[in-house]
Amino acid sequence: MPKKDVQSPILLPARMNLAEDALTDLEIAVLEFPFAEIVADFRNSMEEVLSPNRKKKVWIPYRQLNNGLLACASTLTHGFEYFDTGDYRALAVGTVENPLRVPTPEQIHELVIIWAQEWTKQFDGKGKTDQVNSVCDRFLQNIAIIPTNWNWQPITPETLIQNISAEKGLGYQAIPSFLATLLHEKKCVIHSGQREQEIQWRKVQGDGSGRTGLFLVSQAFPALYTDDYGKEWEGYFVYRLDFRVQTQAGRFNQNGKLKPWIFLHLSCQRYAHEPLIEMNYGRDISVLMGMNEERLSGYEVDSTLIRLTIENNGREDSNLWKFQLPNLLAAFKARSLETTDNILCNPARYGNLDNHPNWNRDEYYLVHAEGYKYEHENPKVLNVKKNPIKTAQNMLNSGRKIKVYLFDSD
Incomplete structure (x- = not known):
């Protein structure tokens, strides 16, 4: 039985309404990928040339293109992600403190051409040479033509707030990105008893799934913890803040459209600081990369961290940057990434x-x-089972609270 003089913990709401006036000065822009049909035609033609019975599939390396774009332009919210009916759209969000800064369509087109050239190289020596070359040449000729009136399209935040399903449901990705951008480089205080700790938020691009977006992490904190055998260890962790948008049946706004809930998820993640000698077999390794100077001339960067992955497939080419990203960056003539072995x-x-x-x-x-x-x-030095490394959550003291002043609870 709990003691009567001990107050029960209070569960604060993590489901909130959006304070619409907080988004007054936000900017949002989308850029359609106008080459989707050309890319799909190339894929289909190459499958026919390589395998007339169409058993051999040709995969489109969109993820490589997007990772390459973001590795050069961290000011983007995400690259050309897939939306309904075959559309691929890039997204960028800006605020007064973090204004909208995007590469021009002409700049992006140059990288798309290089990406296409690199893609065609993988078909050298496959199938009948004259047929393969013909398909590749036609593809490169078509993708070298920049479409007329291809520009970033501005979208007002009010459009997505009033109708969460507008612009093919863009609000489900854009609104969380709004909120992360609003908090980027802002500070807040975490309380634990009599202690206070100031933290500063930082945007991270890439949520670990196929669809990418923004979340926030704090600066890194060192933490000492004691294992079950009294041995003291050290580690580094960050606080992580994710936003999610969901709707509820029968809950409408004044326009008769579904009114979104905003969910906050506060968690922790740990950064490694010692040499990694054993990974999880078959699971890729996540690395957050930040730039403090431009990687490619003419492409602006900010302090956003970009999620990249290291291949971990157990083969000889394991532990390399995934999607042959170094090769693409070299073709872009961009500054190279650090080697995965060194990291x-x-x-x-x-x-x-x-x-x-x-x-x-x-x-x-x-x-x-x-x-x-x-x-x-x-x-070889100690019994691993007796000293397991702790996750970030196990390294923390409980009872910490965080204050965020962006929402009205309902």
Whole structure:
């Protein structure tokens, strides 16, 4: 039985209404991918040339294109993601403090052409040479033509707030990105008893699924924790804040449209700081990459972190950047990424874990996952089972509260 003089914990609402006046100064722009039909025709033609019975599938490397774009232009919210009826659209969001800064369609078109050229190279030596070359040449000729009137299209936030399903449901991705952008580089205070800790939010692009968007992380914090055997260990963690938009049947706004709920999810994730010696078999490794100078001339960057992945397939080409991203960046003539071996072997060197204000090079944060083994857990030195590395949540003290002043609870 709980003691009578002990107050029961209060569960604060995580489901909230959107304070619409907070979005007055937001900007949003979308850019259609006008080459989707040309790309699909090339894929179909190449399948016919390589395998007349169409058993051999040709995959379109959209993820490689999007990762390449974001690795050069962190000011984008996401690249050309798939929407309904075969449409692919890029998204960018801006505020007064973080104004909308996007590459021009002409700049993006140059990268699309290079991406297409790199894609066709994988078909060298396959099928009948003259047929393959003919399909590739026709594809490159078509994609080299920049469409007329191809521009970023502005969309007012009010359009998506008043009708969450407008613009093919863009609000489900755009509104969470609005909120993350509003909080980007803003500070708040976490309370734990008599202690206070100021944290500063930072946007992260890429939520770990096929569809990408923005969430927030704090600066890194060192944490000491004691295992079950009294041994003290050290680690680094960040607070993570995600936004989700959902609707409820029968809940409408004044326009008779579904009124969205905004859900906040506060969690923690850990960054590795010691050499990673054992991964989870078959599961890719996540790295958050930040740029402090432009990677490609003429492409603006900001402090947004970009989620990239390292291949972990157990083959000889394992532990390389996924989607052959270094090859594409080299073709772009962009600054190369740090090698994955260096990051895996010394993550503390390549991430600004101690938040030095004069850090002026690229940042790489190796995101910890349950099951990873690190150098200090080497079984040749100690019994791994007796000293398992802790997740970020296990490293924290309970009872901390966070204040965010963006919403009205209902």
